[in-house]
Every structure is written in structure tokens, then in C-alpha cells.
Amino acid sequence: GQQVMQIPQYQHVQEGEDFTTYCNSSTTLSNIQWYKQRPGGHPVFLIQLVKSGEVKKQKRLTFQFGEAKKNSSLHITATQTTDVGTYFCAGGRYSGGGADGLTFGKGTHLIIQP
Amino acid sequence: NAGVMQNPRHLVRRRGQEARLRCSPMKGHSHVYWYRQLPEEGLKFMVYLQKENIIDESGMPKERFSAEFPKEGPSILRIQQVVRGDSAAYFCASSPNLDGGRNFGPGTRLTVT
Numbered sequence: 001g002q003q004v005m006q007i008p009q010y011q012h013v014q015e016g017e018d019f020t021t022y023c024n025s026s027t028t029l030s031n032i033q034w035y036k037q038r039p040g041g042h043p044v045f046l047i048q049l050v051k052s053g054e055v056k057k058q059k060r061l062t063f064q065f066g067e068a069k070k071n072s073s074l075h076i077t078a079t080q081t082t083d084v085g086t087y088f089c090a091g092g093r094y095s096g097g098g099a100d101g102l103t104f105g106k107g108t109h110l111i112i113q114p
Numbered sequence: 115n116a117g118v119m120q121n122p123r124h125l126v127r128r129r130g131q132e133a134r135l136r137c138s139p140m141k142g143h144s145h146v147y148w149y150r151q152l153p154e155e156g157l158k159f160m161v162y163l164q165k166e167n168i169i170d171e172s173g174m175p176k177e178r179f180s181a182e183f184p185k186e187g188p189s190i191l192r193i194q195q196v197v198r199g200d201s202a203a204y205f206c207a208s209s210p211n212l213d214g215g216r217n218f219g220p221g222t223r224l225t226v227t
Contacts, residue, residue, distance in 0.1 A: 030213070031213065033215055033216075035216075035218075041220075042205055042218045042219065042220050042221050043157065043205065043207075043216075043218045044218065045215035045216060045217065045218075047215075048214065048215050088156065088157065092213060101212050101213065102159070102216070103159075104149075104156050104157045104159070105156065106155065106156035107156050109154075
């Protein structure tokens with residue numbers, strides 16, 4: 001079945017440093033979604049990328065979808081303490097057979113040291 | 115527009131009891147998903163439902179677990195004869211279609227003593 005691998009599992013940064021998490025799929029994805037989960041909270045949808053090579057920005061966050069639609073990255077510039085949490089990618093399968101259609105990575109835990 | 119609602123937020127059950135978790139999707143969302151999360155781990159898909167239909171339950175254990183999304187009322191995830199290993203956070207999510215982003219509820223933290 002489809003697998004979505006996410007690295008690194010944990011990332012410690014000093015406040016103000018940049019942060020990047022990577023997501024890789026064993027199969028071509030229909031879309032990639034990113035979620036953020038604060039400690040003790042619930043996942044919150046950030047963005048969806050659909051097109052090959054797509055790049056989207058949200059303030060200090062930059063999301064990329066690879067040309068082959070098998071990988072993606074989330075880059076945060078100049079991290080702040082509010083960025084703490086776990087960032088999940090979720091790869092969309094080309095639907096068929098009534099399946100859920102989405103496979104989550106295990107997440108990258110971002111820890112920020114002030 | 116209220117988000118996805120889940121109750122209870124915390125649930126404590128003794129081994130062998132039943133746990134019943136409720137989820138009300140966002141208004142206008144007909145797709146409901148249940149996920150399970152252990153501490154420091156990712157989200158494990160359990161079941162995907164639309165009104166009155168289970169579309170995919172491939173992630174749900176065959177025994178003791180069941181889910182429904184009736185025509186009226188919330189979606190229910192039911193765990194019979196709970197065991198300690200069922201302790202986890204259970205999140206419900208909803209979406210207007212299969213391909214879009216999911217809106218997650220605050221979760222139910224189940225503790226089995």
C-alpha cells in the first residue's frame with residue numbers, strides 16, 4: 001500500500017532559525033496536505049497542493065510539491081515560539097474503491113529553544 | 115459556523131466497559147473520518163463514513179469496534195469491552211468532499227484503567 005515517510009522525526013532549533021520538514025511518498029500523489037498540531041491540541045489544516053511543482057506561501061511558511069508529485073516540503077523562516085508543534089503531511093491517493101484517500105506521515109515535532 | 119464537535123473531551127473507562135464517542139461534523143460536511151493517535155505518534159486512520167454508510171473501515175479492528183453515522187444525529191464510534199491498549203486520543207474529522215482538507219475536532223482522550 002501507499003506509504004508516506006516524513007523526516008526528520010524531531011527537530012530542535014533556536015528561535016529565529018529556519019526549519020524544514022520533508023515528506024516522501026512511494027507512489028504518485030493526487031495532492032499533498034499539511035497540518036499542524038500544537039501540543040495537547042488537534043490537527044489543523046494548513047494547506048493543500050495539487051499541481052506538479054506547485055509552491056505556496058503563507059507568511060513565513062513555504063510549501064512545495066515536487067515535480068513528480070511524490071515529495072513535498074514545508075519550510076518555516078525565522079521560527080517563533082508559536083511555531084512549536086507537530087507538522088504532518090498527508091498524501092492523497094487517486095481515489096478508487098471507496099477508500100479514505102489520504103495517508104498521513106508520522107509527523108515532525110518542532111521544538112524551539114528561546 | 116461551528117467547527118467539528120466531539121464529546122466527551124475526556125473519558126475514563128474501566129477494562130470491560132463500553133466507550134461511546136460522538137462527533138458532529140461541520141455544517142454542510144457529509145464526509146466523516148475517525149482517527150486514533152497514541153502519544154508522540156501519528157494519526158492512524160480508522161473509518162470513513164458518509165450519511166448512513168460506512169465507506170471504508172479498513173483501519174478499524176474487526177472486533178469490539180464499530181462506527182455509524184445515522185441520518186439524524188452525530189457519528190458514533192463505539193468500543194466494546196475496552197482494554198488498556200485502547201487508551202488513546204480519538205479524533206474525528208469532516209470534509210465537504212473526499213479530496214479536500216479535513217477539519218478536525220478537538221478529540222476525545224480515552225483512558226482505560
